Amino acid sequence: MAFRIAQISDTHLSAQHPEFTRNFDALAAHLRAAGPDLVVNTGDISAHGELAGDDVAFAREKMQSLGLDWLAIPGNHDVGNDPQCGGATPADAERLARWRSIMGDDFFCRDVPGWRLIGLDTLITGTDLPEVEAQFAFLEQALATAGGAKIALFLHKPLCEVTMAETEVTYWAVQPGPRRRILDLLAKADVGFVASGHVHQWQDRGVQEGLRQIWSPAVAFMVGDKWQEPMGTKPLGYLEHVLHEDGRHECRLVQPEGLTINDLGLMPGIYPMAA
Numbered sequence: 001m002a003f004r005i006a007q008i009s010d011t012h013l014s015a016q017h018p019e020f021t022r023n024f025d026a027l028a029a030h031l032r033a034a035g036p037d038l039v040v041n042t043g044d045i046s047a048h049g050e051l052a053g054d055d056v057a058f059a060r061e062k063m064q065s066l067g068l069d070w071l072a073i074p075g076n077h078d079v080g081n082d083p084q085c086g087g088a089t090p091a092d093a094e095r096l097a098r099w100r101s102i103m104g105d106d107f108f109c110r111d112v113p114g115w116r117l118i119g120l121d122t123l124i125t126g127t128d129l130p131e132v133e134a135q136f137a138f139l140e141q142a143l144a145t146a147g148g149a150k151i152a153l154f155l156h157k158p159l160c161e162v163t164m165a166e167t168e169v170t171y172w173a174v175q176p177g178p179r180r181r182i183l184d185l186l187a188k189a190d191v192g193f194v195a196s197g198h199v200h201q202w203q204d205r206g207v208q209e210g211l212r213q214i215w216s217p218a219v220a221f222m223v224g225d226k227w228q229e230p231m232g233t234k235p236l237g238y239l240e241h242v243l244h245e246d247g248r249h250e251c252r253l254v255q256p257e258g259l260t261i262n263d264l265g266l267m268p269g270i271y272p273m274a275a
């Protein structure tokens with residue numbers, strides 16, 4: 001029987017932002033009825049977790065309220081951003097420790113029939129924290145011991161904006177150095193797809209440069225074209241991944257009823273203009 005994953009992303013939960021909570025609650029009602037085998041939240045689970053623990057704890061409670069099996073990896077609003085991007089809240093030891101004290105590990109490995117699911121914390125990969133090397137060792141080991149299972153990789157930031165060869169430091173994708181290291185490890189594995197969040201845009205690129213890359217839409221808000229260049233499209237919703245034991249995989253966009261299309265550009269004061 002196929003294994004169904006609901007990949008949700010960018011829920012940006014906070015007791016301070018009822019608009020985002022309302023979207024989550026509409027999604028939650030849909031998910032409870034749909035009953036996926038697993039929910040994976042690909043980060044920015046909280047609105048301001050990089051500043052304090054309250055929103056991460058609030059987000060954890062909301063995820064628990066689903067009554068479903070779930071896993072999560074952090075985004076830049078949970079553990080801070082790549083230091084290379086500048087900004088006042090870089091990923092660091094304190095932010096990582098705060099996430100771990102509330103949520104547990106910031107990476108995961110889960111086996112389901114025919115597949116190994118791996119989630120990574122890409123926000124720390126540009127830091128010099130000792131957890132970076134530990135995570136690369138974890139990834140190497142998880143790939144080496146997959147035993148013929150197909151790999152599904154979940155990240156917050158996509159591996160690249162357009163091409164794996166891009167060399168700029170960018171807000172929207174994994175930084176070039178860590179990207180190269182991840183790609184070198186993936187090259188030896190049988191990777192079914194790489195699924196990410198962060199951009200608040202939906203895109204299923206099919207297979208490019210040997211990897212199927214899929215961007216999940218956000219749950220909380222989109223950013224209008226006036227403020228953010230379109231790369232994919234900007235619905236709100238989630239992705240259903242259907243994993244078959246023989247390695248086949250289908251992915252579809254689901255837009256549950258009751259989600260309000262919040263445009264961050266029209267919501268001043270929540271963030272400086274970045275998602």
Ligand SMILES: [Fe+2]
Pocket residue numbers: 010012043044075198199200218275
């Ligand atoms: Fe986000």
Ligand SMILES: [Fe+2]
Pocket residue numbers: 043044075076077156198199275
């Ligand atoms: Fe993000």
